[in-house]
Amino acid sequence: MGKDSLLESTSKKKTKAAAKKSKAAKKGPATKSAPDQKAPSSAAAKPSKPAAAASPPAKVKPPTRRELLSRKFDLAAPPTTYRPPSPAPRDYTAPSFFAGLSASAAAHARGLLHKRFDWKEIQAAGEAYAAELEALEKARREEEARRKAAEEAKRKAEEEARRKAAEEAQRKAEDDARRKAAEEAQRKAEEDARRKAAEEAQRKAAEEAQRKANEAAKRKAAEEAQRKTEEEARRQAAEEAQQAAQAAACAGQGRLVKLGALGLLAIFALLIASSHANTRNFYIAAEDGAVEIRRGIFAPMGTTRLILMPGQVMPAEPKEVYTWQDAFALIHQFYIDRADALLEVPGVPDTAGVLASLEKALHYAPDKPSHAAALGRLASMRMQILLQKAEAALNRGSSDDARAALEYLREARDLRLSPAEVALVDHQLAAAEQSLADRRRAEAEAAALAAEKQALEEAAGVEAAAGK
Numbered sequence: 001m002g003k004d005s006l007l008e009s010t011s012k013k014k015t016k017a018a019a020k021k022s023k024a025a026k027k028g029p030a031t032k033s034a035p036d037q038k039a040p041s042s043a044a045a046k047p048s049k050p051a052a053a054a055s056p057p058a059k060v061k062p063p064t065r066r067e068l069l070s071r072k073f074d075l076a077a078p079p080t081t082y083r084p085p086s087p088a089p090r091d092y093t094a095p096s097f098f099a100g101l102s103a104s105a106a107a108h109a110r111g112l113l114h115k116r117f118d119w120k121e122i123q124a125a126g127e128a129y130a131a132e133l134e135a136l137e138k139a140r141r142e143e144e145a146r147r148k149a150a151e152e153a154k155r156k157a158e159e160e161a162r163r164k165a166a167e168e169a170q171r172k173a174e175d176d177a178r179r180k181a182a183e184e185a186q187r188k189a190e191e192d193a194r195r196k197a198a199e200e201a202q203r204k205a206a207e208e209a210q211r212k213a214n215e216a217a218k219r220k221a222a223e224e225a226q227r228k229t230e231e232e233a234r235r236q237a238a239e240e241a242q243q244a245a246q247a248a249a250c251a252g253q254g255r256l257v258k259l260g261a262l263g264l265l266a267i268f269a270l271l272i273a274s275s276h277a278n279t280r281n282f283y284i285a286a287e288d289g290a291v292e293i294r295r296g297i298f299a300p301m302g303t304t305r306l307i308l309m310p311g312q313v314m315p316a317e318p319k320e321v322y323t324w325q326d327a328f329a330l331i332h333q334f335y336i337d338r339a340d341a342l343l344e345v346p347g348v349p350d351t352a353g354v355l356a357s358l359e360k361a362l363h364y365a366p367d368k369p370s371h372a373a374a375l376g377r378l379a380s381m382r383m384q385i386l387l388q389k390a391e392a393a394l395n396r397g398s399s400d401d402a403r404a405a406l407e408y409l410r411e412a413r414d415l416r417l418s419p420a421e422v423a424l425v426d427h428q429l430a431a432a433e434q435s436l437a438d439r440r441r442a443e444a445e446a447a448a449l450a451a452e453k454q455a456l457e458e459a460a461g462v463e464a465a466a467g468k
Contacts, residue, residue: 166459170452177451178444192400196407229298234272240264282306282327286314293327309334328366335361336374351385379415386412387428394435399443402436 063071098106281296283303291312294303306327312334315326339357342350358378365371390405390412409429417425 162463166456169459170455173451173455174448177448180447182444192403196403200407200411226298236268240268280324282322282324284315284319284322284327284330291330293331295327307331307334312337325366328364329370331364332361332366332370332374335364336377339377351381354381375416376418379417380421383412383415383417383421383425387425390428390432394432397439399436399439402432402439405432406436 098109101109279296279298281303283294283296285292285294287308290308290310291314292308293306295306296303309331312330315322315330319326335357339354339361342354342357355378358374358381362371362374362378365374386408390408393401393405393408406429409425409432413422413425413429
């Protein structure tokens with residue numbers, strides 16, 4: 001630092017000191033003259049107008065360095081003179097370091113102050129302390145492990161209890177579902193069996209009533225036709241006899257009239273007998289590659305066509321007049337051949353046409369063996385149709401379809417079948433019953449699985465609600 005800097009710093013300090021002294025000098029005379037002068041009142045001390053209206057102060061020129069160096073300052077006297085404290089007495093003794101401590105505490109403190117330390121002892125103490133800390137940490141870890149093991153065991157026990165409760169609820173739900181499904185299946189099976197039995201009985205009764213009604217209608221129509229024919233013949237014979245008797249009476253020929261009337265009655269009786277005998281006559285003739293069978297009417301002469309059979313051949317023994325057995329045998333064989341031809345047609349056979357032909361062949365059977373053979377073929381055909389229906393129902397896959405297949409097979413079992421056909425139907429019945437049992441078991445398992453799924457979803461919802 002140079003001279004100028006020292007002078008500048010000194011001048012600044014002196015300038016500040018001179019400013020302070022000038023302020024004190026200005027205040028000094030006013031203070032000293034205060035007892036001689038009366039203090040102005042508060043109203044006089046306060047200016048009536050604010051000092052803002054006064055003229056601005058003049059600019060003061062700062063003192064120069066020479067002025068500052070040559071300026072003299074007044075010394076300020078302190079209010080009190082400093083006096084050093086009185087010296088301590090020569091017999092003064094400092095208080096003991098252990099003042100205020102008990103005897104045991106003072107002895108312990110003295111022992112600590114006079115204690116000597118050995119690094120090996122400090123190291124051994126540190127190792128012992130570290131071992132103690134490690135043992136404490138190990139004990140803490142073991143305690144933490146035991147606590148965690150206890151918590152884990154408790155959690156596992158609670159989870160096991162919840163799992164067992166859920167399994168028990170699920171098992172109960174499955175048992176209830178299986179029991180309900182079994183009861184429902186048994187109830188439905190019993191209801192279906194009762195309904196099917198009632199429907200079957202009603203259907204059989206309706207078929208039997210329809211068959212009997214058709215047979216009675218046919219028989220009644222034939223009897224009515226024969227009765228009307230006989231009545232018409234008797235009426236005509238009676239009218240002719242009456243006319244002849246009247247003519248004989250009018251002629252006056254008594255005895256001759258009676259003889260004539262008797263002759264006419266005999267003639268009419270012969271006519272009626274010959275007319276009735278003509279209804280038993282059948283005439284078979286070949287015509288344009290077909291065989292025509294005509295039947296005599298209720299008249300001495302005359303026929304009506306009974307049937308025209310294309311492709312049929314004449315009997316081996318030609319006759320002028322054939323009996324009803326000869327005609328019926330030929331018609332029966334024609335319908336049997338027609339059913340066989342329908343079965344041999346490629347593609348799906350016309351089962352309705354086959355059944356209709358067999359029924360007509362059954363109607364025209366000339367003897368019991370032919371009737372039994374036609375009835376057997378008709379039963380076999382119906383059995384085949386029912387077996388096909390049962391197979392189609394089993395292929396659909398539901399328990400209701402299996403029950404329908406059983407109904408078809410039971411209906412086929414009631415037909416007049418041969419032993420081999422009965423064995424076949426029984427085999428199909430056993431297979432259908434097994435299929436129905438399997439489907440019921442599958443449906444029960446499906447219902448149990450659905451109930452189990454619902455129970456699990458409900459249990460999951462309950463656990464989620466409990467967790468919340």
